[in-house]
Amino acid sequence: MAIPPKLLIQTAQLVWKTMWHTMMAQLAPSDNAGGFQRVESQFRDSLGSAKFPAAPNRYRLYIGLTCPWAHRTAITRVLKGLEGVIDMSTAIADVSVGGWRLENDPTGCGNMKELYQLAQPGYAGRCSVPVLWDCETNSIVNNESSEIIVMLNDQFNEYAQYPDRDLYPxxxxxxxxxxxxxxxxxxxxxxxxxxxxxxxxxxxxxxxxxxxxxxxxxxxxxxxxxxxxxxxxxxxxxxxxxxxxxxxxxxxxxxxxxxxxxxxxxxxxxxxxxxxxxxxxxxxxxxxxxxxxxxxxxxxxxxxxxxxxxxxxxxxxxxxxxxxxxxx
Ligand SMILES: N[C@@H](CCC(=O)N[C@@H](CS)C(=O)NCC(=O)O)C(=O)O
Missing domain, CATH: 1.20.1050.10 (Glutathione S-transferase Yfyf (Class Pi); Chain A, domain 2)
Structure with a gap:
């Protein structure tokens, strides 16, 4: 017997709206007025510091193709000609796990959540891309794109193919x-x-x-x-x-x-x-x-x-x- 349309619609609306708000709360936290609230990036160290000196083949960028923030770092890497000195891995947006999946990653991690745990066991924040990763110490130098691109512009000139291109004059x-x-x-x-x-x-x-x-x-x-x-x-x-x-x-x-x-x-x-x-x-x-x-x-x-x-x-x-x- 067919479900009466009114009952079907009302039930579907109730279930879907509840699920939608629950999923959206995880995907995109909001303020009381329903406005999206972006969470602050948590790892804010600098390349060129004593802890993370600029060096060829020591750092890796983790990006995702959809992510416009990560894309900034991939473009800056190309414009400075850093492909030969900074490795890059592309994570895949995987709806079934609700996060970024990694394939054949040199660290052995299967997703970005595992990578963040490797850097900081117990970390409970968001596991976003981009990440600038230190392969030597298995740690995250920085996961804020606006800072990573400035570091790529300034800190690798000794090794860059285009050191004279100043993208932040x-x-x-x-x-x-x-x-x-x-x-x-x-x-x-x-x-x-x-x-x-x-x-x-x-x-x-x-x-x-x-x-x-x-x-x-x-x-x-x-x-x-x-x-x-x-x-x-x-x-x-x-x-x-x-x-x-x-x-x-x-x-x-x-x-x-x-x-x-x-x-x-x-x-x-x-x-x-x-x-x-x-x-x-x-x-x-x-x-x-x-x-x-x-x-x-x-x-x-x-x-x-x-x-x-x-x-x-x-x-x-x-x-x-x-x-x-x-x-x-
Ligand atoms: N402020 C950060 C934002 C990075 C960001 O939001 N990345 C998204 C992809 S577009 C992400 O990985 N989100 C996963 C999550 O927050 O759990 C930056 O500019 O680097």
């Missing part, structure tokens, strides 16, 4: 830091504040702030090639990793759907420009990123269907942002 640091703050709150973390909102009001605020900043950035990029002019800096690396995921993932999965990046004249060319720099496309396998995001964030996409609307070839099209070498 003192001359524009203050302006860059100010811009980074705005972009972090409203764009990098802003897309997560949209996608992980647990109330309409929290979502409305996040989405308004996100598109307010994208409008501003589009205008800013009307008269300069990169955020701080030329050459490219870490501010661009930080913005790029959100923009490259935007039309593919955040527009649909995180409900950032007021506009797409391809609708912005300057932001879209800027995005293609950076994507087409030597070595960058290889750090961003777009189909895999989209597939892994839509499959791993179960509470946001329980049916597991992956959309197909974005033509990946568009990222290869001319950017018309200038012919001069982007990096001096």
């Amino acid at each position: 003192a001359s524009v640091r203050e302006e860059g830091d100010r811009l980074n703050d705005l972009i972090y709150n409203t764009v990098n973390n802003g897309v997560y504040r949209c996608g992980f909102a647990r109330s309409q009001a929290a979502y409305d605020q996040a989405v308004n702030e996100l598109f307010g900043t994208l409008d501003l950035l589009d205008e800013r990029l009307g008269d300069r090639r990169y955020l701080l002019g030329e050459p490219i800096t870490l501010a661009d690396v930080r913005l790029f990793t959100t923009l490259i995921r935007f039309d593919l993932v955040y527009h649909g999965l995180f409900k950032c759907d007021r506009r797409r990046i391809r609708d912005y004249e300057n932001l879209s060319g800027y995005l293609r420009d950076i994507y087409q720099l030597p070595g960058i496309a290889a750090t961003a396998p777009l189909a895999t990123i989209q597939q892994e995001y839509y499959s791993s964030l179960f509470p946001l996409n329980p049916g597991g269907i992956i959309p197909t609307g974005v033509d990946l070839q568009t990222f290869e099209q001319p950017h018309n942002r200038g012919d001069r070498p982007p990096i001096s």
Whole structure:
């Protein structure tokens, strides 16, 4: 006998909403108003200290392909030419364990949780990527992307292929830091504040702030090639990793759907420009990123269907942002 529709719907709503809030509380802690609260990174040591001296083939980066924060570190590693001196492992977002799985890892760890335990037995915080790992002492140097990228820029110049590429130049640091703050709150973390909102009001605020900043950035990029002019800096690396995921993932999965990046004249060319720099496309396998995001964030996409609307070839099209070498 068929279940009456009203009973079916009411029961499903009760069960699903309870499960949804329970899962979201683990995935993305929120404040009382339903706004996403990102947890502070816990490991904040520095490369170049007595404990962690810069040395070739001693450190390894752990990243995940979906993760825009980890992606910053993979790009900085390429821009500085550090592939030969800093190893990199890619963890896989695994919905069945609710975390990052490792395959054939040199430490013997099967997932990021085990890696964090190896570094600090009893650790009870979040086991996020990226991680800058010290292979010599089996410890975590740092797990905060905004700090790791500065260390990769500054501390390995002796071993880097491109030591003269300063991605964090003192001359524009203050302006860059100010811009980074705005972009972090409203764009990098802003897309997560949209996608992980647990109330309409929290979502409305996040989405308004996100598109307010994208409008501003589009205008800013009307008269300069990169955020701080030329050459490219870490501010661009930080913005790029959100923009490259935007039309593919955040527009649909995180409900950032007021506009797409391809609708912005300057932001879209800027995005293609950076994507087409030597070595960058290889750090961003777009189909895999989209597939892994839509499959791993179960509470946001329980049916597991992956959309197909974005033509990946568009990222290869001319950017018309200038012919001069982007990096001096
Ligand atoms: N503030 C950190 C954020 C890192 C982060 O949130 N990583 C996510 C993936 S996008 C993660 O690994 N989350 C797993 C968890 O929090 O349990 C950074 O910038 O490095």
